[in-house]
Amino acid sequence: MTAAATAMPRRSDVGEIIAHNNTFDTIIEPRILQDYQMKIKAVKTCKISRVVVGLSLLFLSLCASAKADATSLPPSILATKTITFCSAMTQPPFEFYDKKLKPEGVDIEMGELLASQLGLSVKWINVPFAGVIPALLAKHCDAVLSGLNITPNRLQMVDMVPYRFAGSTVLLKAGAPKLPGVEALTGKKVAVVTGTAASLVLSQTNDALLKEGKSPITLVTFSDNATALQQLQFGQVDAFGVAYETATYYDQIDPGQFEFGVPIFHKVRDGIAVRKDDTGLRLALASALSAVMKNNSYNTIYQKWHIGFDVLN
Known part of the structure; x- marks a missing residue:
């Protein structure tokens, strides 16, 4: 960008x-x-x-x-x-x-x-x-x-x-392969909370993907983190774009259920x-x-x- x-x-x-x-x-x-x-x-x-x-x-x-x-x-x-x-x-x-x-x-x-x-x-x-x-x-x-x-x-x-x-990252279900970058989410369904940095950056990533002729990320928006995380748990989405600090908190209270798909890709x-x-x-x-x-x-x-x-x- x-x-x-x-x-x-x-x-x-x-x-x-x-x-x-x-x-x-x-x-x-x-x-x-x-x-x-x-x-x-x-x-x-x-x-x-x-x-x-x-x-x-x-x-x-x-x-x-x-x-x-x-x-x-x-x-x-x-x-x-x-x-x-x-x-x-x-x-x-x-x-x-x-x-x-x-x-x-x-x-x-x-x-x-x-x-x-x-x-x-x-x-x-x-x-x-x-x-x-x-x-x-x-x-x-x-x-x-x-x-x-x-x-x-x-x-x-x-x-x-x-x-x-603050930083942003992508959470995956435990056992999912690591991603080389957010662009690797092409064609995937990703949960985000409306108005967050993750939703903004992934939307911008879609612009780049479309210019390259690749399939965009399907962003599934929610009003809160808990609901978005639940969709990842239930397998309704492939990933969850979220604040790094929030992802860390969820990983600490429910260890072994999730993993970080990418390093921090956004800092503001x-x-x-x-x-x-x-x-x-x-x-x-x-x-x-x-x-x-x-x-x-x-x-x-x-x-x-x-x-x-x-x-x-």
């Missing part, structure tokens, strides 16, 4: 670099992807200490103070002392419901951590992944914290505060989405994120969930 020219990110008044009215590629060059895969290998072998990826990406600089600046919060949030996040609670280990139907996961802990820096409590609203941005624009919530990749299309609708990296930044007219909230969240990165509580969450390779450096 051809990389498009991209605009440089702008630095905000509080020192963070924020994705705001900019466009940039979401497909990462091979060297950067290789670095990311090396970080994953380091985590898996318990040898990760401080793996630094020298990328020309979007990073957050750390504030001099370890305390977030809440003065820019919107009056509605200041009045209630509560921030409401929209999230798709079907994306373990990022966000999901535990056995007691309580929100759990990396993003849940991150949301609570950021809110505590701002002196706020948190309210969560469960929304299908494809509907989180529409829900935000309809003012059902103040922000979206749900593993949203930062893409040019999304930046036309919302502003985003980058807070981690995820961002917290806010409405474009909510500059104050965007700045406050960026300030809170810088504070928790500085005091290491940010890293602690990712290490706890065994995805330390996703952190921004």
Whole structure:
């Protein structure tokens, strides 16, 4: 795929670099992807200490103070002392419901951590992944914290505060032969969740396959990961295109049932989405994120969930 020219990110008044009215590629060059895969290998072998990826990406600089600046919060949030996040609670280990139907996961802990820096409590609203941005624009919530990749299309609708990296892969049933690449899925049925990075990349792969005169991948779309995974278990599809972190989670809780068909084929930044007219909230969240990165509580969450390779450096 051809990389498009991209605009440089702008630095905000509080020192963070924020994705705001900019466009940039979401497909990462091979060297950067290789670095990311090396970080994953380091985590898996318990040898990760401080793996630094020298990328020309979007990073957050750390504030001099370890305390977030809440003065820019919107009056509605200041009045209630509560921030409401929209999230798709079907994306373990990022966000999901535990056995007691309580929100759990990396993003849940991150949301609570950021809110505590701002002196706020948190309210969560469960929304299908494809509907989180529409829900935000309809003012059902103040922000979206749900593993949203930062893409040019999304930046036309919302502003985003980058807070981690994320990758995609393909899950197969155990015993299926490994794939040389996603192009090897030509003519196969592949489950994906609507609006995810995997669905986007596999759609782009179809464009390339058609140009080469090959059969396209049949993408079978679902609204959540659990249903898509079930289709793979039942043999209704040949593969499942999914976030690498989610695939790893499923493999850990049900070992021996699945295998990774390809290495990570896509790496992007995820961002917290806010409405474009909510500059104050965007700045406050960026300030809170810088504070928790500085005091290491940010890293602690990712290490706890065994995805330390996703952190921004």
